Amino acid sequence: MCFLSDSCFFFLIVGAVAVHASPAGCPVEGRSVRTPPRGGNVSPINQFLETEVRAPGVNISKYLTDYGYMSAEDEGDEAKETEAIYQFQKLANVNPTGRLDLETVFSMNKPRCANEDKLPGKHVEYSKFFEAPVEAQNDSLWRFKLGPTGKWKDKDITWKINRYTNDLPRETVHSTMQKAFQAWATVSGLTFREATQWEDPDFDIQFVAGDHGDGSAFDGPGGVLAHCFYPQNGRAHFDDDETWSVGINEPNAINLEWVAIHEFGHGLGLDHSEIFDAVMYPFYPSFTETINLRPDDIDGIQTLYGPGTGGNAATQAPVGTTPRPTTVPSRGHSSSHGPFAGSSSQPRSCPVPTMNAAFVDHLGQVQMISDDEIWSFTDRGVNTLSPTQTWRYNMYYPRDVNAVVTVDSGLTYVFSGMHVFEFDYRSQFPALKYVEYMGISTDTKIDAALLYPTNKAIYIFQGTQYYKVDPTTLEIEPSYPRPIYLYWSGVPDNLDAALAYKGDVYVIKGDRYWKFDTVTNEVPAGYPRSVNEDWFNCDSQMSGNIQGEP
Structure with a gap:
């Protein structure tokens, strides 16, 4: 090779x-x-x-x-x-x-990128657990990686297509490259514009075949698909002997947008991620319904260039194409309550449906699941590219998720019907347990689960009662279950989801949520409030009127 x-x-x-x-x-x-x-x-x-x-x-x-x-x-x-x-x-x-x-x-x-997966001594790995970079010695934390040559000095980056493929109309190739750059612009402090005919672009995009003069010859159909150099050398070459398409999961063709986003990630200074559904994961996806950056991709690019500013992908688009919007259209709402107070980010559409589960993953990020979709949050609020399919977050998650909780060891327990799936983030491959084995009633499903921030015990809610569970053995402590109303003052029965985030406990039922004060052991005045408004910044007209306790 x-x-x-x-x-x-x-x-x-x-x-x-x-x-x-x-x-x-x-x-x-x-x-x-x-x-x-x-x-x-x-x-x-x-x-x-x-x-x-x-x-x-x-x-x-x-x-x-x-x-x-x-x-x-x-x-x-x-x-x-x-x-x-x-x-x-x-x-x-x-x-x-x-x-x-x-x-x-x-x-x-499996199809994959040919860069090495491990380059000891050449890369610095970053983790949300650390304020400073740590050398790539501890493989217990999976994270994005940064490339060996740093980042671009200027955040205004230019690009130009100097050679096109005949597989697609030029307008389609052009708009696809816009989308690929826009995926990174929306979530980072970068802007991209198409270079003028007198400028030398930062990204020189060409469709070439065979030996094309950079010392890395392509080898015809079915071999090397593309390569992109790291900063400050943004040559992006796509093998013109391949069959390129903009269709998703099209047989015998390669999706140009996915490959372009991946390669431009390298060109911006990112190396491979070890998160299996990230765009920067080294394996080309065998099946995908959407092409979205995942939280790990976003964390990586923001480590290099800062948070998103809604940058523009090009100063102009070719005739007959429409650039992707630079930001999710604002509905004029910014929450002053909830765990993401002050955020104005919004998901793809409002209102969001009722959540089946909510949890904080091993990276400290909030995730919310509704049926087969998942919404991801950062410290700045909801990921504007949410939702995505739950199987893209973890392909082994069960179809019907009732509750999820991650404990301090990094293990995540997913409750589905009478089953408990134990996931280790280092492998994401599940072990199977049974609710009945834990001693929990099998008459009805589990409603919600959370890791309490002070005593680090798991609390599981089911109908009108709750259980306290040892996070290491999954054994129920003596004298449980107990009635919710006696010990969780102001918390309703029959919850949909619950989680603890940054020391606070939140429980969710429909579009309403309650904050539970872990000091006074009661719900403060002013609750319930709207999940759509405070967590997703959807207007009150879209989320409906919030009524009192049922």
Whole structure:
């Protein structure tokens, strides 16, 4: 594989096969624990190839070496191969056992970017848990990565298409590039404009084939798709031997917008993310309903360039095209209450439906689920690209989510009917438990769950009663359940969702929410209030009149 240290190559393996994974809602019971041996000469790679005749045609050792999981000298070393397999499984969202199986090898056949997944010593990783960058030594926190050459010095960035593809009309190519740049402009402190004919653009976009003069020749259909250089060298090249399309999930074609957003992310200074549904995740998506930046992509670009200002993608659009709006249209509402007081950001549409669950994830970000959609929040309020499909947040989440709670260890418990799915953010692959095993009544579903901010116990609400649960054992404490009205003064029965955020407790029922004071153990005056108005900044006319306690 031809490879330059300061460019990214998008690599599609010829003859890729479908990934053999459990469908959403059908988790594997239990999760194996990695126990890598301390040396020896029994190569797990050779052992797998000798016993598994169904393995697809991929050079496993070369793959793990090319993408930075081990060195060529590690080949045949049992401990180092096991560790390399384990690290790849974590990234590929495969049950991380350190042992090869068909699902792991099938994942190696997935379309992906050809940049290394791990470049020790060349990258600095950032985490929302730290104010300052930390060296890439602790792999317990999954996060975005920054590229090796920093960022653009000027936040006003120019671009120009100097060579087009014949697969699509020029106007379509032009508008698609606008959308790709606009995806980054909306959430960052960047603006983009099309360069004039006398300017040298920051991003030089070309559709080329074969050897095109930058030392990184394309190899025809089904190989390298595109590459983009990091700042301050924004050459973005797309392989014109590929079949480009703007359709989503179109057979035998590559979606140009998705690849362009990914490549421009590299050109702006981002490297690969380890969050599996982020645009900067190294694998090209086999299926997607929408093309949206995820919170991890947004955190990465804002670390480099600051928060969004609604920047413009181009000074003018070609005839016959309409630029994507730079911001979600304002409805003139900015909340002065709720956890995001002062925010004016809004989701794609108002009003939002009733929430099934609300929780704070392991990164400290609020997530809200309604049926099969999820709304994501940052400290600045709702992500304006919300909602997106829940399966894009985690493809193994069950279809019907009743409640979600994340504990301090990073484990997330998802309640669905009589099942409890345990997710470890390092693998996102679930273990299965049962509500009945916990000792909770199975007569009705669980309504809501939260991690209490002071004693760090899980509280589960069900109808008119609640349970206190040990977060490490999931065992119910003695003398529970208890009536909600006796111990949660002012909190209604039959909740829809609940969460604790920044030391405060919020419970939600329909479009109403109550704030519970953890000091006085009661709901303060002035509640309930509207979720649509205070959390999503939707106008009161759209959210309806808030009535008193039912």
